[in-house]
Amino acid sequence: MGTLKPLVIGDLVARNPVIQGGMGVGISLSSLAGAVAKSGGIGIISTAQIGFREPDFLKNPLEANLRAIGTEIKKAREIAPDGIIGFNIMVATKNYASYVKKAVKAGADLIISGAGLPVSLPEYVAEAAEEAGSMLKTKIAPIVSTVKSAMVICKLWDRKYHQAPDLVVVEGPLAGGHLGFSKEHLTELGVDSEDVERTYKREEYEEEIKGIIRLVKEYGKKYNKVIPVVTAGGIYTHEDVLHQMDLGADGVQVATRFVTTFECDAPMEYKQAYINAKKEDIIITKSPVGMPGRAIVNPFLKDVGKVPFKLEHCYQCLEKCDHKTIPYCITKALVDSAEGRTDQGLLFCGSNAYRAEKLESVDAVMKDLVGEA
Template sequence: MGTLKPLVIGDLVAKYPVIQGGMGVGISLSSLAGAVAKAGGVGIISTAQIGFKQPDFLKNPLEANLRAIGEEMKKAREIAPEGIIGFNIMVATKNYASYVKKAVIAGADIIISGAGLPVSLPEYVAEAAEEAGIKLKTKIAPIVSTVKSAMVICKMWDRKFNQAPDLVVVEGPLAGGHLGFSREDLSELGVDTEDVEHTFQQAKYDEEVRGIIRLVREYGEKYNKVIPVVTAGGIYTHEDVMHQIDLGADGVQVATRFVTTRECDAPEEFKEAYIKSSKEDIVITKSPVGMPGRAIKNPFLDHVANTPFKLEHCYDCLEKCDRKTIPYCITKALISSAEGRTEDGLVFCGSNAYRAEKMETVDEVMKDLVFGE
């Protein structure tokens, strides 16, 4: 078994090189993020409709979500006062800038951002600190999937803001939820969107990861800093972790494995959906805004594929949502699952969700990922 080094992100040092992936709606909030940070990893809270439990969420979703960002961070800090805690914020989110600024003011150690290229993330983070009159400490990390996307974001930040990322997350084709890559990205990698499991070639993608690491290293040298690269997607065991480290990655981002922990914020029904699922149940689905997503096949997915949809209420969640043509409301679908009605909702997952056989604790999962025990 290999030995893992701490994950160093500027002045932040995580005992173990494991970032818990952000999962919305309501799956990775303060309980899970706090537990992971306390266990020596990096805990990540998802801002995706984070305020869905707030009493005014239906009437004022933006205000409810922004308020919840502060509340969830406070609760996570109480669990892990010395831990590293941050947020995952999707670029596709409506009012993206407001979420970023609120996360900075709430004291986020890091913001990880994907589902689109976070072109203006450095600007929003700097503005938030300046407007609040606080010292800027929040690290920023784009999610990329190819050398091409990594080059685009690094070039843009270099040219527009004279800076480089503090961390880069590489999300591969086996990741879960709203995926950080497009169907075009998959095509470039020779992967069939409808049959990822059989067309994904690990060795070929490993070369893509090595290419991203080389590119990021160049920008690190330009700015005289070490920019760690963390890989994500399909990482479930210690062997998976060591494979990524052997490629040259500085750490891993793991989400699916943490869902079936006692500390995960998801309801028991959501966790049971993972435990009961089979490999054949995990499918690539199309979100209402066209992005691919990975989920567990259930009556909800069967229903939306064959039933006309009429929007009853808009939650103002995604920037490019066309209310007239969407096949279903993704917020409503995800909230249903987050409230335990998994047969009537969307159950996002990673490619290995079917491997979950029992409930574990965050400590047990961390020990297995880091030490293989």
């Protein structure tokens, strides 16, 4: 049992220092984010093809997605009127600026942004507040994986916008979905991208985390504010949380553990795939945009590359997607899974997905993570 301090991000105070990681397509929407916020954590809605259920999604994906941002945060607020609710927005998203501005205007408390370095995030947030004619103040947090990437973003924001992040999220090699590392980055860390769990040098990466924390503190001093650092990837138990705190983290970001909750927006077939998964079923795969990603092996992944792929419809999702060379459409693969066709789709997960044994409530998971179970 351990007593954890609240996570303080400026004027936002989360009773429990747990951020629920953003999971798209359609896995962390209003139901999960609202429940996490109600339990004293920070609930995060993923904007990745968030409007896939909208009737005009096929014809107007951008409009459908922007509309759904407003709908989902409104529903989450109804669940947790006093909770902290934000969005995860991928830098790699087409029309990234539009998503950021819509999230700000919809009243997001926080935007967490990765899948690339969010170099222009402060500019888009400021423009949205100005366009809304209000004093909207959405907190902003880059996702980084190395001291180098943290330094690049802090230096750039300092020089160009004269500001520092409100929060920094550090995603390690055990995270789910798209990893914050290229194959080359993993190699630099001595990690084999084909066998991360066995070759991952935890102690070495923890030194990287400590380096990021030291760097962020320097920028906090410069701007006379406390910038919390939250770690992510492979965090599943209260002991895992305590270990991150011992490293100097102010909180943790947890995603996989929340998938097998009653409140998670994923269909039962998706949750069952996690419960059925064995350790050897969790693999590193290459996404259509070339980045490594962690997923549960299934008939879909086994067939990728064996059958010629022809793109039937473009959903305008990722900036760097070459229609002529992709092995599959990532939107279609993720939507198929989010609609319960899990044998035909992509099942992103974290390294601990195989540990899921049953459905739980968000409240029970939160209590377990913070040591109140």
